[in-house]
Amino acid sequence: MQQYNFTPGHLWRSPIVRRVLLLLIAIGVIFFFVIRSILNDGVATYAQPDAVFYKNDGRVVMATVITYESGVTISYKSDETYAEGIDVESGKRLWRIDLDAKNSRDQNTGEAALLGQSARYLFFWRNDLYVIDKQTGKVIAQNDHFENLKSKMSREPLSAYYRHDSYTYNDSLQAVLIKGNDGLFYSIDGNTLKTAVINNASEQYFKDRPEPRYDNLVISAYHTDRSTLALLDERDLAALQTNNSIEAALSRLNKPSVRKTLYSYAAGQAAGKWNKINSAVYINGGFLVNPLQNYQQPADSLADNPTFKLLAGNNGYAPISLKNGGLLLAHKASTENTAAILLASIQPNGKKLWEMSTNLADVNLVYQHPDNHKLYLMGQPAGKYVQRMKKMLCIDLTNGSMTTYEIK
8 A cells, every 4th residue: 555645844845735825824914914904003193283382491392292092993092192392303302291190981081182381380181180390391280289179170071182161271361261060260370370269250261272274374464564465366456456345355255266476565555556576376375374473463554454454364473574574475286185385485575585395285383483593384294184293394494494303
């Protein structure tokens, strides 16, 4: 009787066996990566637009909420939320606080928010109030610190960082304002941390914050004591040249122009003498503003013109000014929603010094360094629908060169 030797060596020399084994290995590798992709779907590290900036030992620090998503399964998403201080120039983390307090449902879930800052402290909220020393990055107080107030402090989880139902920070009052769960209003002094009952508080303090977006970080006109620079199309121009034609301006507001060019108007001139100072066409263009600097429009004949007021639509922020007296003009590369935002350095006479692409489809954070030399931007990448800030852009305003670093 013939005998067969089924040793592993003989099996491997069989072409059929080898093909089956290689196929099984390939299927296993594919299966491994598919499962890992499913488990790690959404893995990301990102910052929030409600960041604030301050100086410490000569460095500019960005304080913000950083979320680390470590993975997701069919029924559970794992993430960790921290308050962090980051050296804005290098991206180096200076301090980090785990925002791990449990909410009213005894769960470590819910969004986090940076309420604001005083001269001494930062105020974060995630199921608890976190008072953090700006210089050391240490937690100074949480709910339990405020003996006569802690039982009245709501622990309902936030649904979004910009929806402050029960907590807010008021810069003019320099205080944390709290809508107590007993129906009364309370305050915590931003520098002494003393608590008080507010007798004249109202719901107006607790309005949702507007989300920073490209559309509300640009304005179409900038007015100074000497002249006005404005992005207009021919119909905008016609509305201005027809004295106080509010009807024309309102029709333009209802159907805003996408393509505009740059015009100038000298202060003190009679109405109607506008000059085109740049032949370029800017798509959805406007002057990029500094959200940390308020804008006071000078009072003259043009500023008082109702048509100009409607067309300008200033949002209260001052346009970013450059050392040469110029402005920073932002516009889109195309009309597509995910098109990149371009920045151009424009002199008051309309001359373009440089232009560069931010590679961002939307801007959610703008910070101009106090020396006016650098601009920091964060937002959504061009060509994608990703609503998270993962990368910091640093732009040299003298030449338009850009460096970046990842939030880690």
